[in-house]
Amino acid sequence: MDKVFVNLGSSSYEIFIGENILSNVGKFVAGKFTKILLVTQKNIFDAHGKSLTDGLDAEKISYTVAMIPDGETSKNLREAENLYTRAIEFGLDRKSVVIALGGGVVGDLAGFVAATFLRGVGLIQIPTTLLAQVDSSVGGKTAVNHALGKNLIGAFHQPKAVFIDLNCLATLPEREIKSGLGEVVKYGVISDEKFFAYLEDKAEKILQRDAETLAHVVKRSCEIKAEVVGEDERESGLRRILNFGHTLAHAVEEQTRYEKFRHGEAVAIGMVGAARISCELGKTSAANVERIEKLLKRFGMVTTCDGLDAEKLFAVTFRDKKTVGGKVNWVLMKNFGDVEISGDVPAQVVKKIFGGLCRDE
Numbered sequence: 001m002d003k004v005f006v007n008l009g010s011s012s013y014e015i016f017i018g019e020n021i022l023s024n025v026g027k028f029v030a031g032k033f034t035k036i037l038l039v040t041q042k043n044i045f046d047a048h049g050k051s052l053t054d055g056l057d058a059e060k061i062s063y064t065v066a067m068i069p070d071g072e073t074s075k076n077l078r079e080a081e082n083l084y085t086r087a088i089e090f091g092l093d094r095k096s097v098v099i100a101l102g103g104g105v106v107g108d109l110a111g112f113v114a115a116t117f118l119r120g121v122g123l124i125q126i127p128t129t130l131l132a133q134v135d136s137s138v139g140g141k142t143a144v145n146h147a148l149g150k151n152l153i154g155a156f157h158q159p160k161a162v163f164i165d166l167n168c169l170a171t172l173p174e175r176e177i178k179s180g181l182g183e184v185v186k187y188g189v190i191s192d193e194k195f196f197a198y199l200e201d202k203a204e205k206i207l208q209r210d211a212e213t214l215a216h217v218v219k220r221s222c223e224i225k226a227e228v229v230g231e232d233e234r235e236s237g238l239r240r241i242l243n244f245g246h247t248l249a250h251a252v253e254e255q256t257r258y259e260k261f262r263h264g265e266a267v268a269i270g271m272v273g274a275a276r277i278s279c280e281l282g283k284t285s286a287a288n289v290e291r292i293e294k295l296l297k298r299f300g301m302v303t304t305c306d307g308l309d310a311e312k313l314f315a316v317t318f319r320d321k322k323t324v325g326g327k328v329n330w331v332l333m334k335n336f337g338d339v340e341i342s343g344d345v346p347a348q349v350v351k352k353i354f355g356g357l358c359r360d361e
Contacts, residue, residue, distance in 0.1 A: 274333065
């Protein structure tokens with residue numbers, strides 16, 4: 001079992017990465033927490049719940065299982081209130097812990113509940129999708145959506161641990177693997193050109209779900225995110241580079257009502273948009289943009305949003321949570337491993353790039 005340490009002082013924790021490790025969660029929890037609210041979804045619990053609960057039962061730990069509906073639309077205050085009710089009825093106290101077993105939706109919603117119930121209780125993330133394993137389960141961001149924007153209501157709340165069982169990837173639909181690869185490619189762009197080259201070299205093995213290759217992809221992605229989060233926990237500076245591609249991605253998701261694209265698919269489109277904006281401003285080369293698009297296409301990702309309304313996408317970007325003082329803070333690429341934050345991107349440049357993406361150019 002590999003471990004990645006997230007260095008946050010008193011809030012530090014470890015990411016455990018391996019195969020068949022869900023039963024170990026019981027030993028980790030034993031003696032640390034009084035009760036558990038296990039938040040998950042039915043299909044995920046059917047596939048992976050027994051390994052987890054067998055470990056909890058072996059340690060005689062008291063828990064209750066709360067199922068939430070599938071889909072991004074479950075990330076709302078109504079579902080959060082349902083979980084608060086379950087927590088109160090089950091008698092959770094400040095020494096209790098919320099366990100999130102599932103993908104990004106489960107992790108975000110359960111994390112938000114953990115952050116706000118009794119002003120904060122423990123949280124353990126058990127991500128079951130590639131996207132959640134490499135991104136959303138690490139770093140302490142929790143949120144629910146509002147009708148006017150994604151992740152606008154949330155809190156920073158670091159988990160006590162993250163358990164990544166690589167066996168969960170074997171049962172994922174192909175589309176979920178590809179969605180996760182959107183975030184994986186992002187790490188290569190913002191932080192590590194050698195990792196980007198590794199993805200180019202191992203693209204076929206990754207798509208074939210070669211166990212050793214995927215293990216490296218997950219671990220390296222977690223290492224990069226841990227390094228960034230360790231430097232900037234609350235997104236006051238460096239951590240904003242993790243949002244590369246996300247400004248446009250969130251607008252694409254909102255305009256399509258979270259129904260057409262998985263998050264990582266929208267991020268792929270967003271990265272192409274951000275890279276093209278960077279090129280239009282003379283910050284990066286056309287060759288770099290082409291390299292990103294080529295890898296995303298090798299992974300079977302859509303890289304344009306043909307048919308969407310460019311003007312509406314532009315308007316939605318101003319509701320992005322990274323917007324400050326009416327200025328959208330874009331993460332722009334200079335080179336692989338070298339990005340910058342800019343709030344001075346001309347509107348005509350953004351509209352030009354958005355227009356091309358919406359015309360499948």
